[in-house]
Amino acid sequence: MSIRGKIIFITSNEPWGDIWYSKQNYAYELSRTNTVYFVDPPTKKSLFNWFNLTFRTKSITENLTVIQYEHILPYLNNTFNLLNNKLISSRFKHWIEEQGISDFIFWSFDPIRLYNPKLLGAKVSIFHCVDYFYFKHLGERELCQNSDLLFATSQLFLDNYSEFDKPKHVVPHGISEDEFELETSLGGEHQLEIKDFGLYIGVIDHRMDFELYEKLIIEYTKVPFVFVGPVRPQKNEAFKRVFEEKKYPNVHLLGPKHFKTLKYYIAQASFCLSLMDMNFHMNTVHHHKTLVYLCQGKPVFSFIFEEYKHLDGIMNLSNSHEGILNKLGDYLRSGEAESLAADRIAYAQKFTFQNIINSAGRIIEEFQK
Secondary structure: OOOOOOEEEEEOOOOOOOOOOHHHHHHHHHOOOOEEEEEOOOOOEOOOHHHHOOOEEEEEEOOEEEEEOOEOOOOOOHHHHHHHHHHHHHHHHHHHHHOOOOOOEEEEOOOOOOOOHHHOOOOEEEEEEOOOOOOOOHHHHHHHHHOOEEEEOOHHHHHOOOOOOOOEEEOOOOEOHHHHOOOHHHHHHHOOOOOOOEEEEOOEOOOEOHHHHHHHHHHOOOOOEEEEOOEOOOOOHHHHHHHHOOOOOOEEEEEOOOHHHHHHHHHHOOEEEEOEOOOOHHHHOOOOHHHHHHOOOOOEEEOOOHHHHHHOOOOEEOOOHHHHHHHHHHHHHHOOOOHHHHHHHHHHHOOEHHHHHHHHHHHHHHHHO
């Protein structure tokens, strides 16, 4: 059963914008057949908001609307946090009722805010975990307790919630069917003069293995390395040399690009990189952009994420710097079998949002029986 004709509220700890994570992708795909409200994280903390708290809306498409609001109380401690959540939830429920909405799905990706869906009157409530949160946020436990269904992009995440007696299901990262198709008229806008380059897409921050990226850049000086994404300052010395001092001429920083244009940069790349710092436990499970790389059939050089460890036949996997350096060297010298590109695309097609949303729809339907 696909999810169709529903009203869905999606909460996110990352706002709507050009940079898309799982939340934005789910909102966009669900809005193809449903009315979706994407609730941005709040922007301000002021006691005055109690008197003039408003929920502002911004239309993205006919069926997709972003909701923006501010905090009432500052997050000084758990008491303020709990009170703030109850006050805003009460106001938000009233706002929902004013819109004439009484039957809706509450789909939360945010363990920090609006974490008690029972206060909102949702018909069905879902907490969808896409990362290790480690229960460091006050709302995570309450969100698990008060949601009807627990979804996660990996069984490893669900294992953290074994104490909660709720239906639990793996609902993985997905890929839009749009990502498999390139429009010639639009692709020209994103054409690069750089050729035969390696590509990293994502936020450039502490989660990356900067030392390994620098080793690759130094070892293969004739290979251009292109980075697409916002650069967030780090204290790491390798980061400073590569991204601040811009010491290496074969490094090209393009800055952030809208998610829906990323496929054009991937299509031009020779190979793609998913080299995250595996000392961060949250990096050991998966990397969202990997599917985006694979749907264009590109070779991917990656550490061995738990969700992709069975893909050694179509990805270039190693957990050591030396292993990655050698695998990339082999590829640059000898290329690879032509059939691998088709194998990667076939794998990625298993994870289209059409398939994933159909699966989620069956889970929701079974719960409501």
